[in-house]
Amino acid sequence: MQKVLLLHSSREGQTKKILHFIETQLGSSAQCEIKDIHQLPSADLTKYDRVLIGASIRYGHFNKKLYQFIEAHADQLKAAKAAFFSVNLTARKPGKDTPETSAYSRKFIEKSPWTPELHGVFAGALYYPRYKWFDRMMIRLIMHITGGETDTTKEVEYTDWQKVEEFSEQFARF
Incomplete structure (x- = not known):
């Protein structure tokens, strides 16, 4: 083994x-x-x-x-x-x-x-609800710029x- x-x-x-x-x-x-x-x-x-x-x-x-x-x-x-x-x-x-x-x-x-x-x-994966406020907002901004999911109530596994x-x-x- x-x-x-x-x-x-x-x-x-x-x-x-x-x-x-x-x-x-x-x-x-x-x-x-x-x-x-x-x-x-x-x-x-x-x-x-x-x-x-x-x-x-x-x-x-x-x-x-x-x-x-x-x-x-x-x-x-x-x-x-x-x-x-x-x-x-x-x-x-x-x-x-x-x-x-x-x-x-x-x-x-x-x-x-x-x-x-x-x-x-x-x-x-995006785990918006699990992130601290700052991380949630920064990742949301990055996702907005790159055309990704921006709804911070969602968790999305890619x-x-x-x-x-x-x-x-x-x-x-x-």
Whole structure:
């Protein structure tokens, strides 16, 4: 049985939800551990057969703790069967939902000392009622500018679960 480490840098929980879905897709062939990068200053990645990092975007940026973790573990990530996916609302639009077409993915590759061989991009979710007032208003403004949902009473999930399932299959074969 494969040992798999599923790491997340999640703000509102959609990235973690995606990791749980991937864990389910891997099924009984994998013994998975899900951990929060923000709570994990160090890890021995050599104890795992596969590693997957999922990270969300907020206001155009990944959390700095993601980059700190990757810098601290770059050699282990390069040596491991390690993959990465990002979650952002821009990926709800066709043509902005692949590593090649996502500005966030391109910036990640430029900034990171690690280039994952397997890289996915998924649309996230809007959880307006759960946000603090400032975040709700800022995200509403961004969604207005980009032609998205602006009704702050709604929660909208844009994640394409079929795409996540396909990525899960690739990760399992990786």
